Amino acid sequence: MIQALNLPKKVYFKPGCMPVALRELGDIYRCQRALLVTDPELYRAGIAAPVVDLLRKQGIRAAEFFTIGKRVSFADLRSALPKLHEFQPDVIVGVGGNNAMSAAKALLALYQEPELDLAAAVADPERVPACTKAKLVLVATNFSSGAQNSPFAMLENDSGQNCSLKSIHLLPEISVTDADFTATLTAEQVKTCALEILSHAARAYLDPSCTEFTDGMLTEAIAAVLKYTQYAVKGCPAAREKLHNAAALAGASYGNIVDEVTPRLPYFPTEKEVSINDNDVRCAELAERLGFDSCRALFAACQAL
DSSP states (O other), rough: OOOEEEESSEESSSTOOHHHHHHHHHHHSOOOOEEEEEEEHHHTTSSSSSHHHHHHHHHHHHEEOOOSSSSSSSSHHHHHHHHHHHHOHHHEEEEEEEHHHHHHHHHHHHHOOOOHHHHHHHGGGGGSSSOOOOOEEEEESSSOOGGGGGEEEEEEEEOOOOEEOOGGGGSSSSEEEEGGGGGGHHHHHHHHHHHHHHHHHHHHHHHOOOOOHHHHHHHHHHHHHHHHHHHHTTTTTHHHHHHHHHHHHHHHHHHHTOSSTTTOOSSSHHHHHHHTTTTTTHHHHHHHHHHHHSSSHHHHHHHHH
16 A cells, blocks of 8 residues: 655644744735635634734735534535635635634635535545645644644535545645644633544554554654643643644644544543553554553553543
8 A cells, every 4th residue: 555644735833823824825825815714603702813814914805704513514615605706715724623624625625626526525535626726724723633734624414424525635735733822722622622632643543554654743642642731721831832733743643544534533542442452562562652561551541631
């Protein structure tokens, strides 16, 4: 099987890096029209407003789309098409968590090919077109999925079922992991996000398709969750930055390992996974990398979160 390490073209990661990253849209890409995609809660809270302000200060006209539900449905995406084709953006900017970034990715594909059958594309990723009409920029405001670095769009089909659209053409031109956005997360949101990072990263590491090119990033992500979650929950900015980066590392990795992502993944480890013993080479290797003397000790640390 041919393997490749597919990543966004440019990855920005530092508190306060968002303005620097978005400056490229005017200075380098010479964009003139941007469609900002976010979710209703972030829009009402004004979280996406600084992004719009930065775009407009560069002379980039901005339109906004935020009519999406808790899971982006095919119907939500179709409702955006009239605005998308009327406005004709040369960049789509997704701002938010997994939901908003998934919407931005799927809209990029539909912008290029309005007649794209999303259900068929979920089943056959080869149907997803490379977009030449617009660039994609993803700005992560929380650290649950690392979607800013992954090729997945998590959607809801017309039957109400969750599904994942995957294609390297859904990777952004520019990915932004700016920890300043995490300051407003509640303690509960921080803990939920941390457990999601751990669940994605640990399972990706234990997957047979994990390679030397991804296991290092996954190990760093898992180690950060185990070390910094308790401090991030209490509001420590440095710890939240570590978790924001951990999610970005996990997203950059698992997109190169698994073919689909299960929504609402059970937190790691489940009872079945706890039954794994130290004869499992990958598990024993992961435990050793993280400084544990056995898989059991690693699982206990994960469960303690």
